[in-house]
Amino acid sequence: MTYPTQPTASHFINGAYVEDDTGMPIDVIYPATGAVIGRVYSATPAIIDQALRAARNAQAAWAAMTGTERGRILRRAADIMRDRNHDLSVLETYDTGKPYQETSVVDATSGADALEYFGGMAATLTGEHIQLGEDWVYTRREPLGVCVGIGAWNYPTQIASWKGAPALACGNTMVFKPSETTPLCALKVAEILHEAGAPAGVYNVIQGLGDVGAALVADDRVDKVSLTGSVPTGRKVYAAAAAGIKHVTMELGGKSPMIVFDDADVENAVSGAILGNFYSSGQVCSNGTRVFVQSGIKEAFLTRLAERLKGAVIGDPQDPATSFGPMVSERQLGIVEGYIANGQEEGARLVYGGKRLAKDGFFIEPTVFADVTDDMTIAREEIFGPVMAVFDFDDEDEVMARANDTEFGLAAGVFTRDLARAHRVAAGFQAGTCYINTYNDAPVEAPFGGSKLSGVGRENSKAAIAHYSQLKSVYVRMGDLEAPF
Numbered sequence: 288m289t290y291p292t293q294p295t296a297s298h299f300i301n302g303a304y305v306e307d308d309t310g311m312p313i314d315v316i317y318p319a320t321g322a323v324i325g326r327v328y329s330a331t332p333a334i335i336d337q338a339l340r341a342a343r344n345a346q347a348a349w350a351a352m353t354g355t356e357r358g359r360i361l362r363r364a365a366d367i368m369r370d371r372n373h374d375l376s377v378l379e380t381y382d383t384g385k386p387y388q389e390t391s392v393v394d395a396t397s398g399a400d401a402l403e404y405f406g407g408m409a410a411t412l413t414g415e416h417i418q419l420g421e422d423w424v425y426t427r428r429e430p431l432g433v434c435v436g437i438g439a440w441n442y443p444t445q446i447a448s449w450k451g452a453p454a455l456a457c458g459n460t461m462v463f464k465p466s467e468t469t470p471l472c473a474l475k476v477a478e479i480l481h482e483a484g485a486p487a488g489v490y491n492v493i494q495g496l497g498d499v500g501a502a503l504v505a506d507d508r509v510d511k512v513s514l515t516g517s518v519p520t521g522r523k524v525y526a527a528a529a530a531g532i533k534h535v536t537m538e539l540g541g542k543s544p545m546i547v548f549d550d551a552d553v554e555n556a557v558s559g560a561i562l563g564n565f566y567s568s569g570q571v572c573s574n575g576t577r578v579f580v581q582s583g584i585k586e587a588f589l590t591r592l593a594e595r596l597k598g599a600v601i602g603d604p605q606d607p608a609t610s611f612g613p614m615v616s617e618r619q620l621g622i623v624e625g626y627i628a629n630g631q632e633e634g635a636r637l638v639y640g641g642k643r644l645a646k647d648g649f650f651i652e653p654t655v656f657a658d659v660t661d662d663m664t665i666a667r668e669e670i671f672g673p674v675m676a677v678f679d680f681d682d683e684d685e686v687m688a689r690a691n692d693t694e695f696g697l698a699a700g701v702f703t704r705d706l707a708r709a710h711r712v713a714a715g716f717q718a719g720t721c722y723i724n725t726y727n728d729a730p731v732e733a734p735f736g737g738s739k740l741s742g743v744g745r746e747n748s749k750a751a752i753a754h755y756s757q758l759k760s761v762y763v764r765m766g767d768l769e770a771p772f
């Protein structure tokens with residue numbers, strides 16, 4: 288491993304780094320240069336077994352600790368994560384190519400928020416008392432057992448923490464498999480949790496591609512699977528989990544609408560469109576990639592957007608001045624280039640960007656298409672890159688029907704100064720996470736997740752507890768028990 292902050296081995300199992308170089312090698316590529324900066328090895332069946340055994344063996348004792356004790360460990364981990372924010376952010380930037388300007392304020396920060404929030408909540412998890420005349424029922428909130436987390440490559444530290452924190456708070460243990468494209472940062476989450484006092488086996492990380500994920504999902508020792516990934520992968524994982532009647536959380540893709548009404552503040556709407564399309568070079572699941580702009584504000588919006596985009600600083604993502612980095616991989620870059628070519632072929636008007644940069648690494652310009660129509664491929668499919676599609680519209684009913692005319696339902700946003708309309712539009716959106724005069728905020732206190740094909744379950748907030756625990760009802764009879772014979 289080249290960089291000092293990198294983990295020392297491929298897997299973290301039972302409280303320690305573990306290497307098994309008989310697994311398939313996975314090169315770690317720095318997206319800003321294309322250079323190989325490290326190598327991990329895919330988990331062999333023996334490693335998968337070791338991780339699941341460790342998680343299974345550790346679970347009962349972890350669940351037997353009080354919520355206060357478990358929570359203290361999570362909150363300590365949050366503190367360590369914040370103390371090491373710089374190093375973790377540098378590593379996240381190597382892993383993903385996202386600019387340090389972003390990683391230093393979003394990734395480990397958001398991971399620490401989740402650890403702190405669910406750490407604080409661990410001691411408050413209780414059942415309830417239900418009086419039935421003399422008799423009564425009480426409920427116990429119990430863990431599910433062993434949870435598997437499977438991550439996408441856009442937010443490695445955040446995803447590992449958003450899944451791990453509520454799982455552990457509820458008394459589950461976890462085996463987490465990061466995306467093969469970004470294998471490094473989840474190992475740091477495991478390392479920090481154990482340094483903070485998590486007993487061996489409570490949080491394990493193993494590497495691998497889809498086959499390793501599939502082996503974890505199919506294993507009888509696993510009680511719950513939480514996936515962040517694409518819809519096609521979600522379908523496979525959901526189906527495999529169904530075979531074992533396992534609990535699932537699915538955080539999948541999107542093609543979210545953002546509606547800008549004539550009366551919106553242009554500057555704020557442009558900010559929303561930039562945050563909702565170009566942050567993390569557009570590799571954000573909840574991005575508002577279908578921007579519907581009412582005719583009266585269209586020219587002002589496009590002019591200001593083009594001016595603001597000229598201010599993007601594209602380059603070395605480790606330089607704190609850089610505000611726009613490369614795509615995560617050559618493959619993802621190729622996918623984005625394909626969609627841009629497709630947009631031009633289908634008649635959308637390219638108003639900004641569109642070209643790969645003539646430099647090492649996987650850089651492509653922030654790209655804007657105008658005059659996009661609802662049937663174009665770039666209007667229907669998730670691109671997962673910095674490609675904004677701008678549509679025209681005239682009235683509210685029309686735009687609501689068009690905004691909801693998608694198989695996805697992850698997020699949606701509206702920009703307007705008319706408060707009644709803002710809330711009416713938010714209520715009408717078929718999406719799990721909606722924004723009024725802002726876009727892409729994801730605080731740990733608020734539920735996050737999708738409807739329709741974008742997923743099931745919610746991450747973050749009190750709502751996540753329901754997805755990482757189960758209720759047991761205990762009926763208590765106070766008197767004699769009668770029976771028919």
Ligand SMILES: NC(=O)C1=CN([C@@H]2O[C@H](COP(=O)(O)OP(=O)(O)OC[C@H]3O[C@@H](n4cnc5c(N)ncnc54)[C@H](O)[C@@H]3O)[C@@H](O)[C@H]2O)C=CC1
Binds near residue numbers: 439441464538571669
């Ligand atoms: N809703 C949300 O919270 C988020 C959703 N995403 C979505 O993730 C996608 C991009 O991430 P990718 O890594 O390309 O997604 P992907 O679906 O290709 O892979 C996701 C993960 O699933 C694993 N996997 C693949 N096949 C599997 C199988 N058969 N069984 C078990 N695991 C398997 C992969 O190794 C990876 O770790 C986009 O569609 C994006 O919208 C990304 C971030 C957040």
